[in-house]
Amino acid sequence: xxxxxxxxxxxxxxxxxxxxxxxxxxxxxxxxxxxxxxxxxxxxxxxxxxxxxxxxxxxxxxxxxxxxxxxxxxxxxxxxxxxxxxxxxxxxxxxxxxxxxxxxxxxxxxxxxxxxxxxxxxxxxxxxxxxxxxxxxxxxxxxxxxxxxxxxxxxxxxxxxxxxxxxxxxxxxxxxxxxxxxxxxxxxxxxxxxxxxxxxxxxxxxxxxxxxxxxxxxxxxxxxxxxxxxxxxxxxxxxxxxxxxxxxxxxxxxxxxxxxxxxxxxxxxxxxxxxxxxxxxxxxxxxxxxxxxxxxxxxxxxxxxxxxxxxxxxxxxxxxxxxxxxxxxxxxxxxxxxxxxxxxxxxxxxxxxxxxxxxxxxxxxxxxxxxxxxxxxxxxxxxxxxxxxxxxxxxxxxxxxxxxxxxxxxxxxxxxx
Amino acid sequence: xxxxxxxxxxxxxxxxxxxxxxxxxxxxxxxxxxxxxxxxxxxxxxxxxxxxxxxxxxxxxxxxxxxxxxxxxxxxxxxxxxxxxxxxxxxxxxxxxxxxxxxxxxxxxxxxxxxxxxxxxxxxxxxxxxxxxxxxxxxxxxxxxxxxxxxxxxxxxxxxxxxxxxxxxxxxxxxxxxxxxxxxxxxxxxxxxxxxxxxxxxxxxxx
Numbered sequence: 001x002x003x004x005x006x007x008x009x010x011x012x013x014x015x016x017x018x019x020x021x022x023x024x025x026x027x028x029x030x031x032x033x034x035x036x037x038x039x040x041x042x043x044x045x046x047x048x049x050x051x052x053x054x055x056x057x058x059x060x061x062x063x064x065x066x067x068x069x070x071x072x073x074x075x076x077x078x079x080x081x082x083x084x085x086x087x088x089x090x091x092x093x094x095x096x097x098x099x100x101x102x103x104x105x106x107x108x109x110x111x112x113x114x115x116x117x118x119x120x121x122x123x124x125x126x127x128x129x130x131x132x133x134x135x136x137x138x139x140x141x142x143x144x145x146x147x148x149x150x151x152x153x154x155x156x157x158x159x160x161x162x163x164x165x166x167x168x169x170x171x172x173x174x175x176x177x178x179x180x181x182x183x184x185x186x187x188x189x190x191x192x193x194x195x196x197x198x199x200x201x202x203x204x205x206x207x208x209x210x211x212x213x214x215x216x217x218x219x220x221x222x223x224x225x226x227x228x229x230x231x232x233x234x235x236x237x238x239x240x241x242x243x244x245x246x247x248x249x250x251x252x253x254x255x256x257x258x259x260x261x262x263x264x265x266x267x268x269x270x271x272x273x274x275x276x277x278x279x280x281x282x283x284x285x286x287x288x289x290x291x292x293x294x295x296x297x298x299x300x301x302x303x304x305x306x307x308x309x310x311x312x313x314x315x316x317x318x319x320x321x322x323x324x325x326x327x328x329x330x331x332x333x334x335x336x337x338x339x340x341x342x343x344x345x346x347x348x349x350x351x352x353x354x355x356x357x358x359x360x361x362x363x364x365x366x367x368x369x370x371x372x373x374x375x376x377x378x379x380x381x382x383x384x385x386x387x388x389x390x391x392x393x394x395x396x397x398x399x400x401x402x403x404x405x406x407x408x409x410x411x412x413x414x415x416x417x
Numbered sequence: 418x419x420x421x422x423x424x425x426x427x428x429x430x431x432x433x434x435x436x437x438x439x440x441x442x443x444x445x446x447x448x449x450x451x452x453x454x455x456x457x458x459x460x461x462x463x464x465x466x467x468x469x470x471x472x473x474x475x476x477x478x479x480x481x482x483x484x485x486x487x488x489x490x491x492x493x494x495x496x497x498x499x500x501x502x503x504x505x506x507x508x509x510x511x512x513x514x515x516x517x518x519x520x521x522x523x524x525x526x527x528x529x530x531x532x533x534x535x536x537x538x539x540x541x542x543x544x545x546x547x548x549x550x551x552x553x554x555x556x557x558x559x560x561x562x563x564x565x566x567x568x569x570x571x572x573x574x575x576x577x578x579x580x581x582x583x584x585x586x587x588x589x590x591x592x593x594x595x596x597x598x599x600x601x602x603x604x605x606x607x608x609x610x611x612x613x614x615x616x617x618x619x620x621x622x623x624x
Contacts, residue, residue, distance in 0.1 A: 271431030
């Protein structure tokens with residue numbers, strides 16, 4: 001009777017207090033994030049209730065109200081918030097509890113109070129289940145942190161610290177598991193079948209599974225740590241090397257390519273390009289090549305009418321063009337003077353006589369060019385004789401010193417015509 | 418063991434084969450028997466397959482180091498050394514711009530647009546980009562931040578440090594050649610006994 005009344009009392013208070021969590025969820029969550037509760041956000045009455053329910057507490061007079069660590073852990077667990085989740089195996093405490101419960105169970109059984117014994121067995125089962133679920137939770141949390149690369153912290157240094165913390169948790173858990181002495185548990189259970197099943201076979205199976213998982217996660221944590229450390233080292237290396245190179249702009253390391261043993265990093269062969277071309281020396285390929293040619297895309301569109309394109313016109317500097325025209329005009333005047341018999345035969349003499357300022361060389365070029373540009377018939381009427389001499393006795397180059405332009409006598413005209 | 422023509426061709430053309438640049442080829446090269454077969458194939462060309470210590474990337478090296486090979490390697494070494502500082506600066510710049518404290522690693526995704534965005538509002542970052550882009554290695558003639566960053570990415574792609582999976586998308590992947598760069602400076606540090614261990618340069622030693 002007392003027991004059922006006690007149970008119903010627990011049920012009532014427990015339900016009320018759990019409801020408090022829901023009722024003030026926003027305020028409590030705020031406290032989870034900011035450490036202290038905003039006392040102005042809820043009534044004094046509510047605060048009293050929350051403190052009585054052991055949800056909030058005030059560490060001392062100067063400090064504000066804070067969440068109790070059990071509530072904090074609960075929220076962290078529900079949120080899978082790896083930065084707050086705690087690993088607190090405390091196996092020794094559980095073992096102590098199990099000891100007591102087994103003793104109480106055996107005493108009740110010896111007294112013949114089977115109802116009480118049954119209750120103790122239930123409590124024993126719960127303790128074991130709690131223990132098992134706590135361990136599973138911790139291990140899950142460790143795997144989660146591993147698989148997310150400690151994504152809940154951003155800097156590499158924090159990751160390294162978190163990894164160290166996780167590894168300590170793993171060793172504490174492993175140490176805790178080592179405390180479980182199955183020989184002692186066998187002794188404790190004596191001949192009781194159900195107890196032996198609970199405390200020995202079931203627990204042993206669970207513990208060995210946890211043990212394996214922990215060992216695995218430990219190895220992986222170490223690997224991850226090595227990776228973090230490597231990243232950290234590389235990052236530092238880049239930083240320091242670039243500072244060194246900036247400070248020593250003339251830095252010249254040895255020529256590693258000239259060593260007997262060239263380090264493989266510096267042995268990077270020159271690229272070779274592989275080319276191939278269509279070859280017709282194998283008759284079998286001819287058909288394929290012909291096909292390929294046929295498959296070439298045809299030129300699209302019609303050929304442009306030639307008239308559509310205007311002749312290429314080189315932009316000519318106006319001044320140059322004017323001078324060229326003037327030169328041509330002067331040479332034409334010379335020709336006319338020769339034909340009229342009013343000019344000396346020598347082109348240079350004419351240049352001097354008229355006091356024209358053309359360079360003699362240019363003048364001679366233009367006189368010769370003009371002669372060559374004449375229609376054939378007129379060319380025959382005007383005789384152009386070059387006054388030339390070999391440039392040296394060693395080659396065939398001849399230098400024109402002057403040219404003589406003369407109108408052929410009329411008697412030769414018929415001949416010429 | 419399979420001998421893949423295209424893979425050999427890529428290797429001969431001077432490509433670095435890694436997980437990012439050529440996943441299939443990389444897998445083939447991880448197999449020692451395949452590497453031996455390719456080595457046998459390349460031997461008459463005085464070439465062999467080489468890798469970095471961690472085997473995260475493969476490339477072609479000379480078998481015998483004759484005079485002309487050594488000359489080529491010396492020349493290459495000169496080019497590599499002159500590109501070291503701009504490359505390291507770039508690596509640090511990316512780290513800073515993207516607010517990360519780990520180095521770039523193969524497979525990281527980089528977007529020039531994101532880079533532009535971060536540098537636009539940050540004067541010091543912007544100045545550093547400008548300085549870096551005008552370095553002879555990147556050789557940007559432009560004054561516009563956007564085209565400076567584009568030029569930096571283009572050069573890094575040419576040099577094999579970045580891969581642009583789609584020519585029409587401005588998204589780049591970091592290749593394992595970054596590992597090569599780190600190996601390179603680590604080697605130089607060890608070989609030349611560079612005093613890189615302290616945060617402050619050791620002045621006493623120089624006095």
